[in-house]
Amino acid sequence: MTTISQSEAARRAGLSRAAIQKNIATGKIKADNGKVDLASFDEWLALRQEMQPDLQPVAPQVATGGRAVADAGDHGPSNRDEQIPLEAMSRAEAARLREVYKAQTARLEYDQKASRVVEVELIARAVGDEYARVRASLLAIPAEHAPTLARCKGAAELRERLETLIAHALEKLTLDGEDAASRLQGRV
Secondary structure, three states: OOEEOHHHHHHHHOOOHHHHHHHHHOOOOOEEOOEEEHHHHHHHHHHHHHHOOOOOOOOOEEEEOOEEEEOOOOOOOOOOOOOOOHHHOOHHHHHHHHHHHHHHHHHHHHHHHOOOOOOHHHHHHHHHHHHHHHHHHHHHHHHHHHHHHHOOOOHHHHHHHHHHHHHHHHHHHHHHHHHHHHHHHHHO
């Protein structure tokens, strides 16, 4: 069994030594004679990072000559999104993966109930409806206002009249858009 000191475990996790001791006392991390079991610690740390992804990332560790040092190399995206072949997965990894899945599912369900997330189809449909209304409103301008536009004395007057009509149509749609937003809220 490979072990590390509680101070080293605290440094790697970015926590206090007291926090490590608390996790040892609750059985989340295994220890023997005050030394932290490295495998148990690594498993706990990985689960902690999966369950709380907003935590400040811990520098990866590289074993060198019996002691661990922080890796100064690549700090790019993590490999946690990679697919792990089921036959290569240990029992602990499978349990961790199951717990992460449960936590993420629970978080999604909570966010849905709290209306913090909405189905993409609802948004796409609402946006499509709004675009259709804008298009119909703008295309109706020539038909509705042709007689008055025909009386314009020049290009400048025609342009000014069209700009005014388009601005009014868009303002009306903006006011109607508030009603559409409340209709969308009712669908959620």
